[in-house]
Amino acid sequence: MCSENIVLIGFMGSGKSSVGRLLSKKSGRYFLDADTLIESAQGKAISSIFEKYGEEYFRELEKESARWMAECVKGSIISTGGGMPLVVERLHDIGKVVYLKLPFEKILERISPEERAKRPLFQDIEKAKNLFNLREKIYEEQAQITVNANHPLETVVDEILLKCDDI
Numbered sequence: 001m002c003s004e005n006i007v008l009i010g011f012m013g014s015g016k017s018s019v020g021r022l023l024s025k026k027s028g029r030y031f032l033d034a035d036t037l038i039e040s041a042q043g044k045a046i047s048s049i050f051e052k053y054g055e056e057y058f059r060e061l062e063k064e065s066a067r068w069m070a071e072c073v074k075g076s077i078i079s080t081g082g083g084m085p086l087v088v089e090r091l092h093d094i095g096k097v098v099y100l101k102l103p104f105e106k107i108l109e110r111i112s113p114e115e116r117a118k119r120p121l122f123q124d125i126e127k128a129k130n131l132f133n134l135r136e137k138i139y140e141e142q143a144q145i146t147v148n149a150n151h152p153l154e155t156v157v158d159e160i161l162l163k164c165d166d167i
């Protein structure tokens, strides 16, 4: 089996965790969610980390998790937080970078109030839309493969499997 990781990037709600789980099942690789790694290491939910220590502190934890993954994780599916491509310059050091591209309007349809409550940077929709506009270019720059995430989960996963012919 190829040892390169698959690194899923994209805005909050684009489907990174859902796609990662199904891709893991279909490819027989393990799945790591960077947000969950941070939450378990800190013993706190992301929203509590933001509330208690602030965003800058969270970004440092993200950078640290990225360094660890680049050094220690092989052959896995990794889902990143939506802001990781901004603070980790070379995500390619971790693995093949796959961008889940979805228009903001579709993201809004997918994100329920409960999903929004878990995401400190999605409390205000106008601010989230501005973040989305600022970040799209960065996702494009970091991506080696872009997939249209505006399809059923199975289709998105099959497109990744097709485009990453080494998994």
Ligand SMILES: Nc1ncnc2c1ncn2[C@@H]1O[C@H](COP(=O)(O)OP(=O)(O)O)[C@@H](O)[C@H]1O
Pocket (backbone or CB within 6 Å): 010, 011, 012, 013, 014, 015, 016, 017, 018, 019, 079, 110, 111, 112, 115, 149, 150, 151, 152, 153, 154, 156
């Ligand atoms: N392809 C899809 N079609 C429809 N709903 C989806 C799809 N992918 C994810 N979702 C739903 O969208 C929401 C956000 O997905 P999630 O995987 O948590 O996104 P992310 O990890 O990028 O923040 C969840 O409710 C999930 O069930």
Ligand SMILES: O=C(O)C1=C[C@@H](OP(=O)(O)O)[C@@H](O)[C@H](O)C1
Pocket (backbone or CB within 6 Å): 010, 011, 012, 013, 016, 017, 035, 046, 080, 081, 082, 083, 084, 118, 119, 120, 121
């Ligand atoms: O876009 C962001 O800056 C963030 C996205 C979140 O992850 P998801 O993309 O999985 O929602 C999480 O890392 C944190 O709330 C910050």
